[in-house]
Amino acid sequence: GYAKIDHHRGIRQGVPEVIYGQGKTPEQILGIVKAMSDRGAENILITRMSGDAAEFVQESIALDYHPIPKIGIVGRCKEVTAQGKIVVATGGTSDLAVAEEAALTAEVLGNEVERLYDVGVAGLHRLLANLDVLMQAKVVIAVAGMEGALASVVGGLVDCPVIAVPTSIGYGASFGGVSALLSMLNSCASGVSVVNIDNGFGAGYLASMINHIGGAV
Amino acid sequence: GYAKIDHHRGIRQGVPEVIYGQGKTPEQILGIVKAMSDRGAENILITRMSGDAAEFVQESIALDYHPIPKIGIVGRCKEVTAQGKIVVATGGTSDLAVAEEAALTAEVLGNEVERLYDVGVAGLHRLLANLDVLMQAKVVIAVAGMEGALASVVGGLVDCPVIAVPTSIGYGASFGGVSALLSMLNSCASGVSVVNIDNGFGAGYLASMINHIGGAV
Amino acid sequence: GYAKIDHHRGIRQGVPEVIYGQGKTPEQILGIVKAMSDRGAENILITRMSGDAAEFVQESIALDYHPIPKIGIVGRCKEVTAQGKIVVATGGTSDLAVAEEAALTAEVLGNEVERLYDVGVAGLHRLLANLDVLMQAKVVIAVAGMEGALASVVGGLVDCPVIAVPTSIGYGASFGGVSALLSMLNSCASGVSVVNIDNGFGAGYLASMINHIGGAV
Amino acid sequence: GYAKIDHHRGIRQGVPEVIYGQGKTPEQILGIVKAMSDRGAENILITRMSGDAAEFVQESIALDYHPIPKIGIVGRCKEVTAQGKIVVATGGTSDLAVAEEAALTAEVLGNEVERLYDVGVAGLHRLLANLDVLMQAKVVIAVAGMEGALASVVGGLVDCPVIAVPTSIGYGASFGGVSALLSMLNSCASGVSVVNIDNGFGAGYLASMINHIGGAV
Amino acid sequence: GYAKIDHHRGIRQGVPEVIYGQGKTPEQILGIVKAMSDRGAENILITRMSGDAAEFVQESIALDYHPIPKIGIVGRCKEVTAQGKIVVATGGTSDLAVAEEAALTAEVLGNEVERLYDVGVAGLHRLLANLDVLMQAKVVIAVAGMEGALASVVGGLVDCPVIAVPTSIGYGASFGGVSALLSMLNSCASGVSVVNIDNGFGAGYLASMINHIGGAV
Amino acid sequence: GYAKIDHHRGIRQGVPEVIYGQGKTPEQILGIVKAMSDRGAENILITRMSGDAAEFVQESIALDYHPIPKIGIVGRCKEVTAQGKIVVATGGTSDLAVAEEAALTAEVLGNEVERLYDVGVAGLHRLLANLDVLMQAKVVIAVAGMEGALASVVGGLVDCPVIAVPTSIGYGASFGGVSALLSMLNSCASGVSVVNIDNGFGAGYLASMINHIGGAV
Amino acid sequence: GYAKIDHHRGIRQGVPEVIYGQGKTPEQILGIVKAMSDRGAENILITRMSGDAAEFVQESIALDYHPIPKIGIVGRCKEVTAQGKIVVATGGTSDLAVAEEAALTAEVLGNEVERLYDVGVAGLHRLLANLDVLMQAKVVIAVAGMEGALASVVGGLVDCPVIAVPTSIGYGASFGGVSALLSMLNSCASGVSVVNIDNGFGAGYLASMINHIGGAV
Amino acid sequence: GYAKIDHHRGIRQGVPEVIYGQGKTPEQILGIVKAMSDRGAENILITRMSGDAAEFVQESIALDYHPIPKIGIVGRCKEVTAQGKIVVATGGTSDLAVAEEAALTAEVLGNEVERLYDVGVAGLHRLLANLDVLMQAKVVIAVAGMEGALASVVGGLVDCPVIAVPTSIGYGASFGGVSALLSMLNSCASGVSVVNIDNGFGAGYLASMINHIGGAV
Numbered sequence A, B, C, D, E, F, G, H: 001g002y003a004k005i006d007h008h009r010g011i012r013q014g015v016p017e018v019i020y021g022q023g024k025t026p027e028q029i030l031g032i033v034k035a036m037s038d039r040g041a042e043n044i045l046i047t048r049m050s051g052d053a054a055e056f057v058q059e060s061i062a063l064d065y066h067p068i069p070k071i072g073i074v075g076r077c078k079e080v081t082a083q084g085k086i087v088v089a090t091g092g093t094s095d096l097a098v099a100e101e102a103a104l105t106a107e108v109l110g111n112e113v114e115r116l117y118d119v120g121v122a123g124l125h126r127l128l129a130n131l132d133v134l135m136q137a138k139v140v141i142a143v144a145g146m147e148g149a150l151a152s153v154v155g156g157l158v159d160c161p162v163i164a165v166p167t168s169i170g171y172g173a174s175f176g177g178v179s180a181l182l183s184m185l186n187s188c189a190s191g192v193s194v195v196n197i198d199n200g201f202g203a204g205y206l207a208s209m210i211n212h213i214g215g216a217v
């Protein structure tokens, strides 16, 4: 077999199965999905899935595909299992793909998610006009490229954990996300931590973990 | 005045006041401490405080000083206000200063902390022998320099958030913590996020935030 | 002679003479000051001047020395020659030395300067409480280390040129000012440009140039 | 909506609307243009616009498209509203696209612009032969890739602000504009500041801001 | 001739001939293969060989082609000439191509190879379940991208040399293999050394050298 | 306890105990040495040990101290337990400290070591004059700073494993060993692998591992 | 006009005209060639010229095109005008394109050139077998990618200037030529200087300059 | 012996002996000097020699010591053996130490040297006022830190080889000489090549080599 499927994770972690689609052939993805289904998985999230792979899998199995964040979902149950709300904020419209990877991941994992897109700090009024939404969050995911200042500003406004996701959006001295990454790591606001550039999945997963602390609905 | 003291944070965030000592003179630190006390602060944490500054402040005010993590604490109340436990793990003994910055910060903020030091992945039995401690954590802080692999291994073992703190410990291609930082950002384990190199304070603060979710003792 | 003094700049640029003190011996600095005075300079600014050099020069000539920004001024005339106001804002108290290099340079060059220190974006209320000051500026100099977000936020609020000065303040992934520099270069706000890390002089000089456009007092 | 349009900027900043075309679909761009027109915008600048997007928009709305700098202009009014002149100089012919982004931006914003292309410092006579043009500028935009020396040389010749734009033109150790960027940040000439690599728009916008200081025509 | 073929290496090093296919045309590769055969080579390994080149060569000569690691083998003799076993372990399934370059190289050079794929440290049970295989190795080749922690963990478990191969697999802050490379260079486990990013060939070759120490079968 | 001593390694790996002295106080080092002796260790190697620490330990215990490579040895048994010879070669005399760390480590671990210092490739005759020594090696350790070319040249001459150790010797674009490190990783010679910058210990340890394959004396 | 043609260089420098083809359209190249011819140029070298551009120009003007180094030559006169010989050596066959750019440039400029390709240091006998050729050189151009050691070894063998050209050939930690560049800059051999990565033209031009010192044939 | 002295170089290269003093003890330097004298060396150059080492050596042997470039000269014969002139130009006064290392090296090797210091490009008139000196050079050494533009400007003015020496002078984004190094490597002027940061010796040596081509005085 080309991949060791972790038969215990579903049970141990109480979460849906996750497949990282990048670098896997459509056939491999379908094979893993089927193997997971065979042993009882009812809820499978596939990240970084190409449109071709989605079409190929959809010929055999019902799959809900989101082309912008390149996410496929098999058998998603809609139940919300955590009490709090996760807010996903972005600096610009170009950060949408990464933000949706985070938001959909969190939704599949049983969370209520509110989106606050295009509220970057170069136009502060857009963020301040949505302070009430931010303030109600149990966790905020701040997604931004370029100068990545969103995480610091949000972190200074809210009292809950802020998960910062640098994106590779930008040009020149943004260096594929490095500028935003460094900004976020150097954030002077307390409560901010950072995941890899473009890692919406990781942010959504961690946000869900935190949001589930303190009991189910 | 040289610094704008934030008179509302104590109330808004419900946490002790914090002073970042680096680059402040002993006189400046004492001045800020006094101003804070005057307006009612009972609990002040001073990070990156030199031994000289500590001695100077201790002449005027009772201060509990920890020389290795360079932390000073004024009027620390010992109460634990959160139910869960925070585990602070380190790869080596050299990571101690950063780990203690995290642990003391979390303790001052009202958390029970358990230390698991020198359990780096090059001697896996040391980590596996302490699996029970890890499994009881509500949050884990993983502190490591050099190759920084501890965060990934711990992240794969536990189901709670893991806050990774790269340290500047190492030589040659460790590049002052960059190697550990990159390792941690690239962690394949879900639930891992990262703070700045040597930022024990940030990790302790965020861990406390998460640990206080779900109600007090 | 060890240095070619530019005998025409005083006339050509209409500004006081400037000596870059770094790497020059006290004797060399005094020698250049005397040569400049001999040919009629009434107003000399010395940047990056050590305390020792200042003491040495003060034995021969009246010199106004500012130890934090390491600036020495000979024969400063107090006149303000431009109509507008330059605002110098900093993210934290540690950026003071660089900010004062900028502010004093601008003052020596005949500008009214207003200081707005410690208004970093992790505590946005400190900046917003001073919006009126910012709005009256003809140029803003935004000085910040760490994540350098101040320039973007200020740039989004004001309609005048913003000169961003990254500082080497910070630790870990701030990489001696690189993180702040990249943030500022990637600023999404229009009207922002950047000078070298810690180059308060350059920012003050350029701000004065812009502030003098449009006629004298 | 995918983008929060800033309804107040037209009024607050007194400038045409600007759309950053990179990463937006032709449909999105047209949608934003229409929304802006609906609320009264008469003058819209679209940067980083693909030829395809231009053709698509031109089917619905009159658009003046410049393929080399990839700029689209809707309803450009030709009036010059500032007294001074902006000179745009480039090191080589390959810097043309970035230079035109700057020049067209400045023209749309109501400035008289003079172009001085291919005057790089490796053939100094080309620059010196145009000294009179440089000397008449109220602001100079210096655009150069490779070693980026143009900004320093120009900065030493003129007494007005110089906005340096590093370009990604070059190969090998030019590292996509990093070499030129560093050169320009380290400029020994006073009055020089820097924008992001290839950011012609930012330079044109800032130059216009400065050129408008001191009153309209 | 476009290449100086080393007529003595076959004899001097006692190993099959090796051709590095990258950047050579199909015609050049065939030409070198023929020249080698003409002077007696019976066993030729071609690395980084495109599918097109393989098809072209197969028209003239029997060639065993492996498309994933892009390896072509002419006249491979199956004999195992060393006593010990080489274990090739990978962190994920995406590291397969590099791992197979190593494994096939080692097999062509007369070694018994055991594969242990997808045993990354974020799911430690997968590695621990295969401890017996690891313990029997005379050399281990540890292939991993992303955080590259596999080499350290394996190095801490076994007492034989570990050759670490960082791969360019990953995204964001993996920087094309740099993160894994740094991790491996900083390994705290003794007995670990590192080859270039994606250099499966180099690892297989060195492993064979070590495995042949101590006598043939 | 500040450090978890690994009570099984002596037995599991059949090698002397090793203490990494960097960042440990003299008291801590002595404490660890005593604890090791108490449980039966007869042979202890201390690397990166300061002169002060050595003097402090020597007051209590017999310790053989080498100031240039900063190595301390307790109870070294002189026996050679492996058949082959390890050659340690350096590019210049400045690489001596790192080379001796490697050589002494290998000797303590029971190997015969031959030193070939100052045979850098800019004076090829020095290396060629010693070809016979190189050819008799079972493993070569190539230690070099600056351009690090020694590893490639030696790797092309010998048929045994070459362990390359980049050193931080150099200035300017040697970047603390990075230039030599990259050279060595890119070596075109087969059989070359690399350890961390200045990691003489790691090279000596691995060389001993390889040299002990194939049976004792 | 899109380019300022330097009408005086032909006379001032006594060399053929040179056009840098990269980023110029076929039409632009032809236009420049014609303008040069019109004012009397008899000898024109075009570097980085695409095959398409060559075909386009050949329709109007006789052009000698070399596809591997992408060089076009108009009206090349074959005369050798310098007494000495330039040797161009490469590490591998993949460095051929850059080496030919250097060699052809030197030949067009009136030099006798001898090629010594694929003599990299990992097989030293190939270089030593050609010592006589090297020793007769008045200048050597050493072209190498990967570890770039060739320049140091050659520099140690000869007593004439060595111009080192790093190439972008390689993979992984060769970082597009950076590894070779750093090696060459750190060369311990005297008489070695370096040009930009892949800058065969620059090396050929400088070699010709040096070779012409001391009088014509 | 700690160093292999090259007994043939004096004869083979016809130049004085050179000792690289960095990292050698005063005793070692004296030892090498004596050994060289014993076998007939009459002319020894010691670079990077500390003041302490100079004093120590001067107790035994006559040594001419230059503290700024840290050069010691034993038995320097004043004869000029080459016809041409070498011009050493610097951007600022802070580049003096490196420039003198180059100039003294060239003088010891038998060249006439003319110094042109503090002629940086931010004040072009200083360079243009010395055009006649530049034009008479057979080789120019251009020494500059910060933006390093001097090499390009000089290279465009003269028709002889220009050896560029980046210096580590500067702050912030000069990164210890990297900015100047990159500028110089990317120079658009033909005839420019580069040596390591601060490598005045290397530049002086190469300049002498070139200047001696074409016969002695």
Ligand SMILES: Nc1ncnc2c1ncn2[C@@H]1O[C@H](COP(=O)(O)O)[C@@H](O)[C@H]1O
Pocket (backbone or CB within 6 Å): A003, A018, A019, A020, A021, A047, A048, A199, A200, A201, A202, B188, B189, B190, E092, E093
């Ligand atoms: N976008 C992503 N980035 C990083 N890790 C991911 C991503 N998506 C999924 N993963 C991780 O990849 C694992 C599955 O990998 P695989 O077994 O290769 O399909 C999941 O358990 C996640 O931990």
Ligand SMILES: Nc1ncnc2c1ncn2[C@@H]1O[C@H](COP(=O)(O)O)[C@@H](O)[C@H]1O
Pocket (backbone or CB within 6 Å): C003, C018, C019, C020, C021, C047, C048, C199, C200, C201, C202, D188, D189, D190, H092, H093
């Ligand atoms: N802090 C500074 N950073 C950069 N440049 C400076 C600074 N202070 C002064 N300068 C420049 O240095 C010039 C004087 O240099 P010098 O002739 O070496 O004293 C001034 O004209 C300024 O352009």
Ligand SMILES: Nc1ncnc2c1ncn2[C@@H]1O[C@H](COP(=O)(O)O)[C@@H](O)[C@H]1O
Pocket (backbone or CB within 6 Å): E003, E018, E019, E020, E021, E047, E048, E199, E200, E201, E202, F188, F189, F190, G092, G093
């Ligand atoms: N994947 C690889 N990476 C690095 N070096 C290789 C690789 N494959 C082969 N080689 C080396 O390339 C040499 C052959 O190069 P060539 O003469 O260009 O075919 C072999 O002897 C190996 O040392």
Ligand SMILES: Nc1ncnc2c1ncn2[C@@H]1O[C@H](COP(=O)(O)O)[C@@H](O)[C@H]1O
Pocket (backbone or CB within 6 Å): F092, F093, G188, G189, G190, H003, H018, H019, H020, H021, H047, H048, H199, H200, H201, H202
């Ligand atoms: N400042 C310098 N930078 C680089 N190389 C130098 C320098 N000074 C001397 N050298 C070289 O070092 C060699 C002498 O080195 P050593 O044998 O260690 O004294 C000389 O032949 C030069 O090639």
Ligand SMILES: [Mg+2]
Pocket (backbone or CB within 6 Å): A154, A155, A156, A157, A158, A159, A160, A189, A190, A191
């Ligand atoms: Mg907060």
Ligand SMILES: [Mg+2]
Pocket (backbone or CB within 6 Å): B154, B155, B156, B157, B158, B159, B160, B189, B190, B191
């Ligand atoms: Mg986990």
Ligand SMILES: [Mg+2]
Pocket (backbone or CB within 6 Å): C154, C155, C156, C157, C158, C159, C160, C189, C190, C191
């Ligand atoms: Mg603004």
Ligand SMILES: [Mg+2]
Pocket (backbone or CB within 6 Å): D154, D155, D156, D157, D158, D159, D160, D189, D190, D191
């Ligand atoms: Mg100027």
Ligand SMILES: [Mg+2]
Pocket (backbone or CB within 6 Å): E154, E155, E156, E157, E158, E159, E160, E189, E190, E191
């Ligand atoms: Mg081991």
Ligand SMILES: [Mg+2]
Pocket (backbone or CB within 6 Å): F154, F155, F156, F157, F158, F159, F160, F189, F190, F191
């Ligand atoms: Mg070999």
Ligand SMILES: [Mg+2]
Pocket (backbone or CB within 6 Å): G154, G155, G156, G157, G158, G159, G160, G189, G190, G191
């Ligand atoms: Mg030589």
Ligand SMILES: [Mg+2]
Pocket (backbone or CB within 6 Å): H154, H155, H156, H157, H158, H159, H160, H189, H190, H191
């Ligand atoms: Mg020239």
